[in-house]
Amino acid sequence: xxxxxxxxxxxxxxxxxxxxxxxxxxxxxxxxxxxxxxxxxxxxxxxxxxxxxxxxxxxxxxxxxxxxxxxxxxxxxxxxxxxxxxxxxxxxxxxxxxxxxxxxxxxxxxxxxxxxxxxxxxxxxxxxxxxxxxxxxxxxxxxxxxxxxxxxxxxxxxxxxxxxxxxxxxxxxxxxxxxxxxxxxxxxxxxxxxxxxxxxxxxxxxxxxxxxxxxxxxxxxxxxxxxxxxxxxxxxxxxxxxxxxxxxxxxxxxxxxxxxxxxxxxxxxxxxxxxxxxxxxxxxxxxxxxxxx
Amino acid sequence: xxxxxxxxxxxxxxxxxxxxxxxxxxxxxxxxxxxxxxxxxxxxxxxxxxxxxxxxxxxxxxxxxxxxxxxxxxxxxxxxxxxxxxxxxxxxxxxxxxxxxxxxxxxxxxxxxxxxxxxxxxxxxxxxxxxxxxxxxxxxxxxxxxxxxxxxxxxxxxxxxxxxxxxxxxxxxxxxxxxxxxxxxxxxxxxxxxxxxxxxxxxxxxxxxxxxxxxxxxxxxxxxxxxxxxxxxxxxxxxxxxxxxxxxxxxxxxxxxxxxxxxxxxxxxxxxxxxxxxxxxxxxxxxxxxxxxxxxxxxxxxx
Numbered sequence: 001x002x003x004x005x006x007x008x009x010x011x012x013x014x015x016x017x018x019x020x021x022x023x024x025x026x027x028x029x030x031x032x033x034x035x036x037x038x039x040x041x042x043x044x045x046x047x048x049x050x051x052x053x054x055x056x057x058x059x060x061x062x063x064x065x066x067x068x069x070x071x072x073x074x075x076x077x078x079x080x081x082x083x084x085x086x087x088x089x090x091x092x093x094x095x096x097x098x099x100x101x102x103x104x105x106x107x108x109x110x111x112x113x114x115x116x117x118x119x120x121x122x123x124x125x126x127x128x129x130x131x132x133x134x135x136x137x138x139x140x141x142x143x144x145x146x147x148x149x150x151x152x153x154x155x156x157x158x159x160x161x162x163x164x165x166x167x168x169x170x171x172x173x174x175x176x177x178x179x180x181x182x183x184x185x186x187x188x189x190x191x192x193x194x195x196x197x198x199x200x201x202x203x204x205x206x207x208x209x210x211x212x213x214x215x216x217x218x219x220x221x222x223x224x225x226x227x228x229x230x231x232x233x234x235x236x237x238x239x240x241x242x243x244x245x246x247x248x249x250x251x252x253x254x255x256x257x258x259x260x261x262x263x264x265x266x267x268x269x270x271x272x273x274x275x276x277x278x279x280x281x282x283x284x285x286x287x288x289x290x291x292x293x
Numbered sequence: 294x295x296x297x298x299x300x301x302x303x304x305x306x307x308x309x310x311x312x313x314x315x316x317x318x319x320x321x322x323x324x325x326x327x328x329x330x331x332x333x334x335x336x337x338x339x340x341x342x343x344x345x346x347x348x349x350x351x352x353x354x355x356x357x358x359x360x361x362x363x364x365x366x367x368x369x370x371x372x373x374x375x376x377x378x379x380x381x382x383x384x385x386x387x388x389x390x391x392x393x394x395x396x397x398x399x400x401x402x403x404x405x406x407x408x409x410x411x412x413x414x415x416x417x418x419x420x421x422x423x424x425x426x427x428x429x430x431x432x433x434x435x436x437x438x439x440x441x442x443x444x445x446x447x448x449x450x451x452x453x454x455x456x457x458x459x460x461x462x463x464x465x466x467x468x469x470x471x472x473x474x475x476x477x478x479x480x481x482x483x484x485x486x487x488x489x490x491x492x493x494x495x496x497x498x499x500x501x502x503x504x505x506x507x508x509x510x511x512x513x514x515x516x517x518x519x520x521x522x523x524x525x526x527x528x529x530x531x532x533x534x535x536x537x538x539x540x541x542x543x544x545x546x547x548x549x550x551x552x553x554x555x556x557x558x559x560x561x562x563x564x565x566x567x568x569x570x571x572x573x574x575x576x577x578x579x580x581x582x583x584x585x586x587x588x589x590x591x592x593x594x595x596x
Binding site for chain 1: 330332333334336337338340341342343344345346347348349350351354361362363364365401404405406408409411412413416418420424426428429430431432433434435436437438439440441442443444445446448461462464465466468469472522525526527528529533543544547559562566569570573574577581
């Protein structure tokens with residue numbers, strides 16, 4: 001009887017199988033394969049591609065000795081902190097707050113402009129950003145009007161350029177999250193504070209932000225994870241250069257594996273990135289379960 | 294907070310010992326609000342202009358036969374660039390490949406998500422919560438990080454340069470979010486409606502098909518379109534997994550405008566970019582108009 005019940009229970013969950021298979025083969029499989037391959041000297045072509053040798057932790061040892069790796073790690077932190085945590089998050093919140101005070105037609109139009117940069121295919125957005133920051137691009141044209149000299153932004157300050165480009169590209173997500181969150185703040189709360197004489201900034205700091213803190217935390221996690229994975233924008237704009245000046249971890253993994261043909265070393269970099277993502281992911285899940293006891 | 298501070302502003306005529314309210318004082322609160330609005334309008338317009346500026350290059354460049362990096366109003370605007378890219382090799386085949394890739398990914402994802410969402414939504418089990426959180430954890434993995442191992446996996450399984458395999462991979466990456474959204478939409482369909490169908494003798498599958506899915510249609514549309522837009526815009530996955538020119542989608546074939554000798558046809562690149570972007574922009578507008586924006590976010594972000 002109990003066995004019969006268990007079979008029924010299992011049969012009920014049969015429809016989950018296709019999804020589970022897809023996830024196991026194409027997501028869990030590559031992750032496990034990455035950890036395995038990072039312990040070998042697998043190559044893109046040649047002898048090491050056919051018969052990779054087990055090399056233990058050699059790739060990770062190389063990682064620690066390679067001066068590019070700490071640089072790349074620092075650039076990744078800078079990129080995520082600058083473009084996601086500060087840029088997209090704060091600008092998205094500011095936009096959402098301003099949109100509630102502005103005329104509907106203005107907020108709808110500006111909202112469309114912000115969302116357009118986000119909905120565009122990533123390669124198109126990357127080319128547009130590249131043209132904008134290039135030597136004879138739009139930014140220099142504008143600055144030239146004010147008498148500023150020509151700077152090659154992508155060479156002199158590559159990180160600033162890709163950070164600004166990513167803010168342009170991704171702010172829409174934070175804006176949409178915060179617009180939804182602000183709609184959920186009870187009007188009585190802010191009105192009561194208004195009656196008590198609280199100014200606009202005070203209402204924002206002491207009423208609105210504490211009420212939407214759950215959304216803030218969720219948004220911070222999601223934009224951090226999205227930004228951690230940004231590859232195309234940086235690759236098109238600077239290709240990680242000049243002299244590794246904008247080589248974040250995804251770009252480094254790609255270069256080592258496909259440009260230099262060292263799959264083993266490239267997957268070691270990728271494994272580090274996966275682990276960082278996993279840590280943030282676990283923190284995110286923790287956050288969600290705390291919000292919803 | 295001291296009362297006179299706000300009382301003086303909001304109700305000037307009731308303040309004792311004050312001169313009787315003159316006209317300008319009475320409109321003061323309203324003027325204060327419009328001033329706040331004007332200020333918000335100005336800042337928003339400024340930010341909006343900054344967001345539009347990089348896109349202006351695309352629009353102007355596409356109708357300027359002599360386009361370069363810079364943004365300028367075309368001296369002799371014309372549709373030459375569009376005419377030049379309207380060929381099977383440059384435009385139609387890549388767009389067709391993009392369509393196959395995105396529609397395939399959307400279909401596979403939606404089918405697997407609906408099947409998986411049904412037991413997760415309808416049965417109470419200890420299995421549900423760990424499964425859903427495990428899946429959510431999957432959405433957290435940086436997809437670009439697994440592209441190197443996925444390439445290795447595809448080489449070993451001889452799946453490189455295969456459109457169906459690329460579709461399956463793209464479907465796997467969008468599945469976690471799709472399952473969450475679909476389950477949330479399914480939760481919103483009352484169980485009572487389904488039970489009524491069972492009483493009438495319908496099987497679970499028949500009830501799902503004839504009662505639950507039709508009621509979920511707007512939600513399913515949102516999921517499909519979101520997956521479609523993501524797959525359509527994805528560059529890195531087809532760039533790594535699809536090698537032959539004949540199979541590459543528009544995201545990858547765009548590099549054909551970079552000539553072998555460093556010459557870049559910027560005007561054609563801009564025209565192609567616009568033609569390639571219009572379908573997803575239109576789809577997005579279509580979803581957003583049905584308040585799908587908040588709908589999708591609610592489905593995705595809500596726990």
